[in-house]
Amino acid sequence: MSTRQKRYFLAESEIPTEWYNIQADMVNKPMPPLNPATKEPLKAEDLFPIFAEELARQELNQQDPWIHIPEPVRDMYKYYRSTPLVRAYGLEEALGTPAHIYFKNESVSPVGSHKLNSALAQAYYNKEQGVTNITTETGAGQWGAALSYAAKVFGLECAVYQVKISYNQKPYRRSIMQTFGATVEASPSMSTRAGKDVLTVDPNNQGSLGTAISEAIELAISTPNCKYTLGSVLSHVSLHQSIIGLEAEKQMAMAGEYPDMVIACFGGGSNFGGIAFPFMRHNLKDGKQTRFIAAEPASCPKLTRGQFQYDFGDLAGYTPLLPMFTLGHNFMPANIHAGGLRYHGAGTIVSQLLKDGLMEAVDIKQSDSFKAGVLFARSEGIIPAPESCHAIAAAIQEANKCTATGEEKVILFNLSGHGLIDMSAYDQYLAGNLQDYEVTDEEVARNLAQLEKVI
C-alpha cells in the first residue's frame, strides 16, 4: 500500500440531479423487445403487468437524454453518495506502471455495491404506484441485498430468489437480506412452475440467473399487487446506474484528467453501463476517443464468444424477446464465485454498442480475477467482490501494456462492490484450490443452435 493517496468527493450540491439515458444519443438505437407470440415490438403498456409503469416507460425511452431523479431517491443517495473516486497509487506502485489508475469506489454503499443506485429507484417507483410487494432474483446476492434494503426504506415487502450456488456459497448474503426483512428462497425452488421444471429434470441443479428470473416473474404475476424488479440487463437499470459515471466525470475533472479507458466487469451490464455511458456520450457527441472495455468471465463469454440475436432474458421464456449478445437462454454457466456475472446475455444497449464497435470486451479467467483481487487488496486495502476482480484484472492488463510502451494512459475502472461476504472464495484461491472453467466452442454452438431465429 502507499501512504500517498488521493480521494475525490463531490459536494452535496454537485451530486447529479438527473440520470443519463444514452439511448437518446445513440445513432443506431437498440432494436425493440418483441412479444414472443406475435413478434411485434413491445410498447411500454405491454410491460405494465410485470414492471412499475414508470420503469416500463424508462425502459423504452429513446428520446430523453436526461431523466430527473425523484427527490426521495436523491435523499437516499445522500446516505452514501458521492462515492469516492480514488487515485490507485498503491496499485500503480505495485505494478510499476506509468499509467494513472483511478477507481470509482461503489463498495461504500450501505449494502456494499453499486446495486443500491437502481434498487432505491425501483422501490420508489413501485411504492409511488401503490404496489405493496416486489420480487426479484439475485446471483451473488448483491442485488438482493440492495433491493431488500430499498424495500425496507420505502415500506414494501420483498421476496428474493437467490441462485442456489450462491445461496450455499454465500450464506451471509442471505442473512443480510433476512436481516433487512426480506424473504429469501434458493432457486431453482419447488415454489414455482419454472423451478419445478428444472428440478424435475435435474434435482441437483445449482441454478442460474436465468432460472431465478423466471421464478421471480412467476411469483410477481401470481401475487396480488406485486411487481417484478431486475438488477441488471435492462435499460432502465443502466439509466439509474449512470449516477456512477456522471459523478466520476466531475471527479476526474477535479483530478485534472480524463480517462483513456473506462473498464467495468460485465454480468448483465448495469455497472458497466453505469460508469461507461456518461463518458461514452462524449465519444458519441464531442469526438472523444475513450475506449470502453467490458470484462466478462471466461466461463460465461457472451460478449466475446456469443452471438447477437433475439433471445429470452430468462430460462423459462417469460420475458420478451430481447436483441442481445447471448450464449442462449439455456446456457448453464459454471459455478464461479462471481455469481453476478453468471448470466447468458447482455443488455440491449450494450449489445448494440458492441455490434457497432463502440466498445470492446475481454474475458478473464477465474484464477486471474482473484490474483488481481488479492494484489488490489494488498495495495489498496479494499477486498474487492469477485465480480469487481474481473475489472481489476482487465485494468491491470492495460496498465501492464503501458508499462511496456511507457505510455502514461489514464485508466478508470469501477469497483462495483466489496468482497467481505465472499471470503470463502478468497480462502480457496489462497489455498490454491480455485478451479478455472473452459467453455468449448461446441458447447456454445450447440446451445445457440437451439434458439429460434428471429433476426
Place this chain on the structure above:
Amino acid sequence: MSTRQKRYFLAESEIPTEWYNIQADMVNKPMPPLNPATKEPLKAEDLFPIFAEELARQELNQQDPWIHIPEPVRDMYKYYRSTPLVRAYGLEEALGTPAHIYFKNESVSPVGSHKLNSALAQAYYNKEQGVTNITTETGAGQWGAALSYAAKVFGLECAVYQVKISYNQKPYRRSIMQTFGATVEASPSMSTRAGKDVLTVDPNNQGSLGTAISEAIELAISTPNCKYTLGSVLSHVSLHQSIIGLEAEKQMAMAGEYPDMVIACFGGGSNFGGIAFPFMRHNLKDGKQTRFIAAEPASCPKLTRGQFQYDFGDLAGYTPLLPMFTLGHNFMPANIHAGGLRYHGAGTIVSQLLKDGLMEAVDIKQSDSFKAGVLFARSEGIIPAPESCHAIAAAIQEANKCTATGEEKVILFNLSGHGLIDMSAYDQYLAGNLQDYEVTDEEVARNLAQLEKVI
C-alpha cells in the same frame, strides 16, 4: 428507514492533527502499572522489550494533553476519515422518541471498524523504530484485520493469534487477515508455552483474549526484531482512538448540538475512550455535565460487577500488573458473538474514571443486543457488529426513558464496526437460537478470590 437523513463530514483541513491524552487532565491520575516481581512502578523503558518505544512513552504520558499525529498516519487516516456523524432519524422514528440520536459511523473504515485508527499508529511507530515483525491477539477479528492491513501499509510482517471461538465462528475474518498477508493462528495454540498450558488442562478450550495476549507476547519476545501490539485496554490505544471523539465534537457543532450522553460498547475500552474522552475533557475542565455510559455484555461484567484492583492483563501473567476493574485474569467469558467484548478487565484510565464516578456502566444481555442491532439495521440500513449492538441497546434504553419523560435529550453513540462478517450470529438470533449467559455472583467472587492482593 427514513428518507430524512443528515450526515456530517469534516473538510480534510478540519481533520484533527493531534490526539487527545485525557491522562493529562485527570485530577486523580491512573495508578502506575507495576512490575509483578518487585511491585515497583514501571518506567517506559521497562516496556521497551515488548512495545515500540514511542508507544511505551505514550502509555505512561500523564503530562501532555495533545500528541501530534505523525504525517504518514494522517495520510492514511485520510483514506477513510472523517467518518460520518449521522443523525439517526430512522431509529428515532422507529422508537417514537423525542430524543435526538446521533451515531459516529466508524464502520466505514477499510477494515470495517474503528480499530484501524490505532493499528496504523502502532504499525507506523514500530516501522519507524526498525521493527520488522509484529504480533497481536484478536477477539472478533476486528483488531487483527486492522493490524494486518496496517502492517501491509508500513511493510511489516504480522502474526495474529485469534481467539479460537471467533476463529471458528468467524472464518471470514481469518480470511481477511490472510488476504492482507498476515499469519493467523487459533488461540489457544500449541505454538506457545501459554497455549500449551491451557490445552493440556482443557483440550477443548475455546480461548479468550487473555490467553491470546499471552501467546502473542510470548511470540514477540522469542522472535528477533519483533514487537507486540495490543488493540485495546492500554492508554496509548485510547489516545489514538481519540480521533473519533475529536471529530465527533466538531461534527456535533455542525449539527448545532452537544451530547447529553455519550455511549459506547466496552471490551477493553478503546472505542469507548475514543469517543468519550474528548467530550469528557469538557466535564473535567469546562463544567459540562455530559453522562458517559459504557455498555458491556452481561456475560462479562467487569465494570458493573468486577472489582477495582491490580491484576494481570493476560492469562499467563506476562503483562505488568495493571490497576483495573476486573473479573480476574482467570475469568473465562461465555462464548458470546461479541468476541471483542470477551475480556476480563478494563483499561487503567477507564477504571480510574469509573472509580471516581466520572462515568457509568450498564450490562446488556446478548439477546437484547441483537434485538437492538436488527432494529438498527432495519431503521438505519447498516448491520452493526455484535459489539456495537451493545452500544445501540444502551442508546435505545436511554431514548426510551426520554420517550417516557418527553425530554429531547441528545444521545451520541459510537458505531464501532459493521457486522457483515458476523451474519451467522444474526442467523441464530433471527432463528431464535441465540443463548443468553448468566454469570453467578459465586463465580465472580471465587475468581476474584484467587487474585493476589496488591492494593
